[in-house]
Amino acid sequence: MYVYLNDRLVPRSEAVVSVFDHGFLYGDGVYETMRCYDGVVFMLDEHLRRLARSASMIRINLPADSDSLKLMVYETLQANKLRDAYIRLTVSRGYGPIGLDPELCPSPTLVIMAEAMKQYPAALYENGIRVAIPSVRRNLREALNPEIKSLNFLNNILAKIEAAQGGAYEAVMLNASGALTEGSISNLFFSKGGVLCTPSIECGILDGITRGIVLELAVKEGLTVKAGEFGREDIYSAEEVFLTNTTMEVMPVSGVDDARYAVGGITRLLHKAYRQEVKAYVEHMKAQGPSIWGYDE
Numbered sequence: 001m002y003v004y005l006n007d008r009l010v011p012r013s014e015a016v017v018s019v020f021d022h023g024f025l026y027g028d029g030v031y032e033t034m035r036c037y038d039g040v041v042f043m044l045d046e047h048l049r050r051l052a053r054s055a056s057m058i059r060i061n062l063p064a065d066s067d068s069l070k071l072m073v074y075e076t077l078q079a080n081k082l083r084d085a086y087i088r089l090t091v092s093r094g095y096g097p098i099g100l101d102p103e104l105c106p107s108p109t110l111v112i113m114a115e116a117m118k119q120y121p122a123a124l125y126e127n128g129i130r131v132a133i134p135s136v137r138r139n140l141r142e143a144l145n146p147e148i149k150s151l152n153f154l155n156n157i158l159a160k161i162e163a164a165q166g167g168a169y170e171a172v173m174l175n176a177s178g179a180l181t182e183g184s185i186s187n188l189f190f191s192k193g194g195v196l197c198t199p200s201i202e203c204g205i206l207d208g209i210t211r212g213i214v215l216e217l218a219v220k221e222g223l224t225v226k227a228g229e230f231g232r233e234d235i236y237s238a239e240e241v242f243l244t245n246t247t248m249e250v251m252p253v254s255g256v257d258d259a260r261y262a263v264g265g266i267t268r269l270l271h272k273a274y275r276q277e278v279k280a281y282v283e284h285m286k287a288q289g290p291s292i293w294g295y296d297e
């Protein structure tokens with residue numbers, strides 16, 4: 001396995017970062033998770049745009065421009081001979097003496113890792129996953145805005161630990177005002193009376209790329225969509241619940257705390273539409289030429 005580290009590809013054993021890196025010391029950095037389908041990185045531009053936004057929100061200057069980052073992502077895939085892959089691109093504040101001042105770190109650290117895509121078990125899509133609402137609340141927007149896809153994941157990890165202790169697969173957090181937000185690594189949707197609901201960005205969530213696509217697809221499919229503020233009672237009384245993210249796509253939920261749901265028609269419809277969207281995207285990108293970013297057939 002090869003890892004892109006700063007300015008070059010290195011074997012996995014040499015892909016090491018200093019203990020003085022502020023990503024390690026303080027969780028000071030940002031990242032993106034992407035998915036490559038049949039040699040095409042899905043929504044690469046959108047992921048790089050969000051990376052740039054996250055980086056600018058914590059005042060990190062990205063070490064390369066968007067076209068160079070694209071090239072590096074495809075070089076990483078090529079070096080590892082991967083066509084269906086999980087990709088993680090991390091940018092940390094970089095190496096510097098101990099201390100919080102970002103000025104201590106002259107250059108950010110860049111890491112791109114790609115691994116063969118490990119599919120979620122088909123049974124999870126058939127039956128849905130169990131979710132819990134933990135006591136841990138989502139970070140306040142005014143404290144650490146969840147719109148920043150940062151390396152600082154303790155809030156999500158604490159929620160996940162609590163959910164896992166109760167046997168749930170994912171945690172859906174409330175914000176400080178008691179409104180639903182998102183999962184530890186996913187966005188939340190539920191339907192009630194034919195209306196598809198999802199917490200709005202203002203509730204304190206990551207602006208998920210999968211969420212955005214699912215919202216567009218739902219409108220195209222003629223569903224009524226409502227992004228807003230909802231409480232835990234709204235989800236307990238929902239008919240269908242599902243989660244979205246880049247790797248799981250559209251994942252049905254079979255239960256939230258004591259409430260139970262069937263894997264219903266809206267969830268299946270939107271997952272099918274999402275997969276069609278991915279297929280169309282991959283075909284479109286391939287039609288542009290075999291190696292726009294250096295990744296040949």
Ligand code: PDD
Nearest residue numbers: 033184185186187206208209210245246
């Ligand atoms: N997680 N909310 C949170 C807190 C997330 O970490 C993620 C993604 C999402 C969904 O975003 P997207 O649809 O753009 O993947 C929502 C990724 C998959 C991860 O942490 O690996």
